[in-house]
Amino acid sequence: MSDPKDEVQNQDPNYWRSFEELYSDPKFLKEINNEFKDGADEAPDTSKMSSLSRRKFFALLGASAAVAGAACSDYQDRGEIVPYKDKPEEITIGKANYYASTCGGCSSACGILIKTREGRPIKVDGNPDHPVSRGKICSQGQAATMSLYDPERLKTPRQKIKNRFEDINWQQADSEIIEALSNIGGKEIAIITNQIISPTENRVLKDFVDKYTATRIYSFEQFNESVRNIAWQKCYNSDEFPIIKWDEAEVVVSLDSDFLGADYNRVENTRLFSEGKDVINKNFNRLYSVESDLSLTGMNADYRLMLRADAQYAFVMGIINELQSKNVINNTVNASSFNLSKLAADFGLSEKILNYLINDLTNKKGKAIVYAGNHLPEKVHIAVNLLNEELGNSNLYNTKQSRITVRKLSSLNDIKKLADKMNSGNVGMVIHYGSNPVYNFPADINYADAIQNVDKVITLAETENESANVSNYVLPINNTFEAWGDAKTRTGFYSMQQPVIAPLYSTRQKESIILSWINGNSDSNKENLYHKYLMSNWENEIYPTLNSRIEFKKFWFGALHDGVVRSNDTSTGNGSFNYAALSGLTNHQNKMKGMTVHIKESYSLRDGRFANNGWLQESPHPVSKVTWDNYAAISTTTAKKINVKKDDIIEIKVNDRLLTIPVFVQPGHADDSITIETGYGRTNSGSVSEGAGFNANTIFSSSGGITPWLYEGVTVKKLTGTYRLVVAQTIYDFTEEDKKDIPEKRGIIKEGTVEQYLNDPHFLNDKKHKDLKSVNPPIPYDGLKWGMSIDLNKCLGCSECFVACNVENNIPVVGKEEVDKGREMHWLRIDRYYSGTAEDPKVSVQPMLCQHCDQAPCETVCPVLATTHSADGLNQMVYNRCVGVRYCSNNCPYKVRRFNFFNFRDSFNDSYQESPVFALLHNPEVTVRSRGVMEKCTFCIQRIAEARSDATRESRKMIGEDVHTACQDACVTNAIHFGDINDENGELYKYRNHELGYHVLEELNTKPNVTYIAKLRNTHSEEA
Amino acid sequence: MERKKFFKSIGISLIGILFVKLFPFRLFSKQNVNKRKIKVHINPFAVKRKKIGEKNV
Structure with a gap:
């Protein structure tokens, strides 16, 4: 009997982007009839105007x-243009280095x-x-x-005198600190760092320890792979988890892992994984995602199951039990208590998908990988290691290269001991070496209180932060672009x-x-002090080994x-599996206790270190599209249960710690489960981050949870009041009239299955519009004509392209209030569509940018001809002609034109x-645009011109x-191709003319020059 | 008499404009808090690339 849920999923999909759209909310229906949101385009109230005579x-x-x-006659000089008298040899004016x-x-x-x-x-x-x-x-x-040029960077050393910070000079700071180091007595000197990846930096710290023997170094990262590595050590007696050959995996089973999104090494993971989404070579992998929140990885899964994180152990043991009972793997562990069918019934999982998963793991032995999230407990990782070992999936562990740890991270126990030592007055000096422990340390350690007992606290940082605020000395350090260094993260190379x-x-x-x-002399610092040290270390220690x-x-x-x-x-290789590690696996299914909370690293801000970066704050969340804030993501069912909706404020109680945070109802989230991203709620960290979001680290704890990032038995209480979460997605929606035709005519998203495509590569043809008539004769583009293709199979919706566009084209940050009015200035946006039910949707993403249409509707309506068409197919924008009538934006069916309502820089x-x-x-x-002009994607015309x-200059044809x-x-997966659509030998040609290629809103006959390659889901043939 | 009045009012308005130009606007104009010039220096020990990699323009 077919699963009713599957029936809904398999029907002709009705795409929706928010609950208001799905349920036809009357307020929403009223709003979408307007080009601009409330407040953006208000007509003046004539009755309130004064009765002034003419x-x-x-x-x-x-x-x-x-x-x-x-x-205005006293026009201030903006600055001087001073030509070089002696031009530096490295610089050619107008050419980049x-x-x-x-x-x-x-x-x-990353390099x-x-x-x-x-x-x-x-x-x-x-x-x-x-x-x-x-x-x-x-x-x-x-x-x-943006971090390099942050105006709020620390500029000079500062000392706290009578609770106020005052600027001092380096000599004074160094002398006083050296004196304090020399007179430390028997107390400890604690240096708290982030992960040390530089061998030379590690040597500097060792030299410091040799000089000041009371020193102890604590290396801490709030989000790390410590649990995974501990499990690996138990299973294989090796310190480092191997690098996975994602490109060789035909089946990937992701257990609450966001390996394509927020997890470590995502650039390489994404690049390798996307090689299995290749429509040209017809190479397709299959991704199963079993997760509690809808992550970026889950968005791109072929099959997805929603399961709360504390049930993952039962899930993986259920798989082991099933495979053992079918004699696919050896009986190495007693997992008889775990039954997949029962689990499916308890948590509403699709038995059909579970069967597919079991069959795929059976049939693809040695070519599949099961991968668990970093936040899951050790026993889940041990079970996953066993599963991979028994299925022969260890083939996919990279044996030619392994990870290297220059300095091991300190355990949470070490951090707790440090806090205890501080509280008992045994720590004489603490140096925050580029770290921010007041913000990032577990809340139960009460680090901010403990540090009050330390005589001298020194923070080395680029900008103000929470740790600097409690310090005696704040010393400004160089940005990455101003600093020397090296890195050793793997065997085989140095960076x-x-x-x-x-x-x-x-x-x-x-x-x-x-x-x-270390030199003990405040005058010993020269500008190239570390450069010399680095070169010397390389010459004496590293170079001889090469x-x-x-x-x-x-x-x-x-x-x-x-x-x-x-x-x-x-x-060093991996060695053989140590079956003694299985003693940690119990044959007992724990009862689920209350709700769970998963604390996750932010996609944009990471652990908060990028909180003062406006581009990243304004970058919409890849799934929810919320900007400038974090939230508690919950499912629709959970929202009904606790009677909350989006923007309502809840209080989450984890053991004895409380967090007040607004709610976001996330389609596809597991029930009785909450996901919160950190990095927000910063204080004393810059004006951009001030007031953005809520500090989730108040519930981050070193104990009392399943892991430091996962807690069960959590209670939730609804509070009064709301907090507006700004979503940069539901701005350009279709009117009621258009929505009726969406499945048939408005094929904005076209999808199919791999099976469909392999059986009939031209299956999309009947959905394409042919023989469209036009009043304008076609313009022949015989020479070079620019076009772009975007492969929706490879596009993950990660937004790297989006940030790169912002950087390249001087796009301003507008702030939360303006984003709420639909005035964000991003030339490229990633549209995210749901299809299916609100509880268990499928997700499709589509980057949307100016389509550079041959018959652009924007060009014909500009009263001043500020938007024209070039001979090589570009839709051009002439900023100094534009008078800001906005008719072009009104006429653009793709809604990709951005208007400067203000001079946002001001x-x-x-x-x-x-x-x-x-x-x-x-x-x-790239011109920096001011108020009153329209702007949009230019296909990087500055790069074309160069x-x-x-x-x-080289006397050749471009x-x-x-x-x-x-x-x-920027696109890590190489989903975007750009080039000459007339060049049959060019890379773009095969995408432009691919059987899966289509244009958005083709029926409008705008003749866009961006081709989208339809997404293929690698689902089983019964669902084709 | 009308001509005298006319030129008198022109004169007063010119003086007024001069006064307004000199005082209130300069007084209340946005002061650049940080007029400090940022000097950009290349690090002489950095080594630039000749080839920028695959088709980076």
Whole structure:
């Protein structure tokens, strides 16, 4: 008998984007008839106007004009343009320089390529030579330039005197700290760091410990793989979990894991996984996702089951039991209490999908991988390791390369002991070495209180933070772009980091600060102190192990040039499975206690270190599309149970800790389960992050949970009041009239199954519109004509392209209130559609940008011809002609045009973006738009122009492959292709003319030049 | 008499505009809190790339 839920899913999908749309909320229906949201376009109330006479009006007008003329006549000079007297050799005016380096955003240490113009970094992309990133980088890396030019960066050392911070100089700070270090007595010196990935930095810290023997180093990351690694150690007697060969997996079973989204190493994971979504080579993998919240990984799953996190152990043991009973795997563990059918009945899981999963694991032995989330308990990881071992899936563990830990992370026990020592007065000095423990440490440790008992607290940071606020000294450190470094995260290579700009302020590299304290002399710090140390360490310790045939100086230049140095160390391998580890697996199913709470790393802000980055704050959440805030995500059923709806405020009680946070009802979320992202609710961390979201770390605890990130037995209470969560998605919805035709005519999302496609590659043809008539004769584009294709199979909806576009095109941050009015300025947006039921939807994503239509409806309505069409197929925008009537935006069916209602650089956050240092962030090739003009995607016309001038200079014809748009470069999965649609040998041609290719709103006959490749779900043939 | 009045009012308005230009607007104009110029220096020890990788423009 077929599952009713499956029947709904298999019907012709009705796509919806929010509950208001799905349930035809009357207020929503009224709102969508308007082009602009309430408040954005209000008509003036004439009855409230004054009854001024015409004569008086003109008199006042004249006088105002005269006064304004007087005021504006004193035009302030914006600055000087000073030509080079002696041009630096490195700089060619108008041409960019590129430097290889390493991203410092997280411990993945991806290789990056930094683009600089006239000496200042303006864009970050991946280093194509780096074996991990392979030319790609995550959105935090893309947005890193904003952190460099943050006007609120610390500029000088500061000392707290009588509860107020005052600026001091480095000599004074160093002398006082060195004196305090020398007089520490028997007390401990605690250095608290993030994960140390640099061997040279590690050596600096060791030297410090040698000099000041009372020092202990605590290395802490709020989100880490410690539980996974402990389980791995028990199973394989090896310290590090292996790297997975996602590209070779035909079946992936993700158990509450967001390996494509927020988890560690996502750039490489995503790149490798997407190789199994290849419509050209017809290579399709299958992803099962069994998860509590709807994650980015779950959005892209072929099959998805909703299951609360504390039931994952029962689930994986149920799979083991099922496979053992079918003799697919050996009987190595007693799992008889766990029955998948019973689990399906208890949690409403689809038995059909469970059967598919079992069959796939059986039939794809050695070519499947089961992967558990970092936050799940140790026994789940042990069970998963056993399952992979027994199924032969250990083939997919990379044996040629393994991870390396330069310095092991401290355990939560170590952190607790530190706090105890502080409370008992045994710690004389604490140094926050680039870390923020007041914000990131577990709340039950009460670190902020413990630190009051420490004599001297020093924070080394780029910006103000919660830890700096409780310190005696706050010392400003260099940004990643201003700092030297190296990184060792894997066998086989080192990553190099070099500064591309000298420090903008009176900051120092944090390693240099430590070195001058080791030297015991405040004058010992020179600008290149750490550079010399780094080179010396490499020359004496690392270079000799590389067996290089060239002399060190040449080698060093080569290393900095490439950004990567290959090394001879090889993987240690994995060893054999230790079945004694299975003693930790019980044959007992725990009863579910109350609700669970899962604390997760934010997609944009990570653990909060990027909270003051406006681009990342304004970046919509990939699933919910909420900006500027976090929330408690719950299911529709749970929302009904506790009688809450979106924006209602709830109080979550975890043991004895409380968190007040607004609710977001998330389709596809598991029942009795809450997911909250951290990184928000920052204080003392900059004006951009102030007031954004809620601090979920108040319930982050070192004990009392299943793991530090997962808690059960949680109670929820509804409070009075609401908090507006701004969703950047439901702005451009269809009217009631259009919605009736959506399944038939408005094929915005076209999908199928792999089976359908393999049986009939042209199955989409009957849905395509042919022979569309037009009053305009077609324009022949015989030469180069620009076009783009976006492969929806590879597109995960991760928003890397979105952030890259913001950086490349000087897109301003507008703030929460303006996003609420639909005024965000993003040229590229990722539309997310649900289909099916609200409780268990399927998800489709679609990047939407200017389609550069051949018959663009926007071009014909502009009264001043500010929007025109180029000979190579681009829809152009002439900012200085635009008078702001907004008719073009009104006429655009894709709603991709963005209007500057304000000069957002001036209006957002008290002219934060008008600061002189912020101006250095801008790409000089792209106009910075002001109030009153329309803007939109230009297909990176500045890159096209540069390629054209290069081709002209080289006396050759320009080809499509000469240009990569910013979004194309950033896309980790290579879903975006750009080029000449007329070039049959070009990469774009096969996508433009692919049988799965279609255009959005094709029936309108706008002739768009963006081709979307229809998404194929790799579901079983019964569902085709 | 009318002509005298006319030129008198023109003169007063010119003086008024001069006064307004010199005082109130400058007094209340937005002061750039941080007029400090940010100097950009290249790090001389950094090594730039010749090849920028696959088709990066």
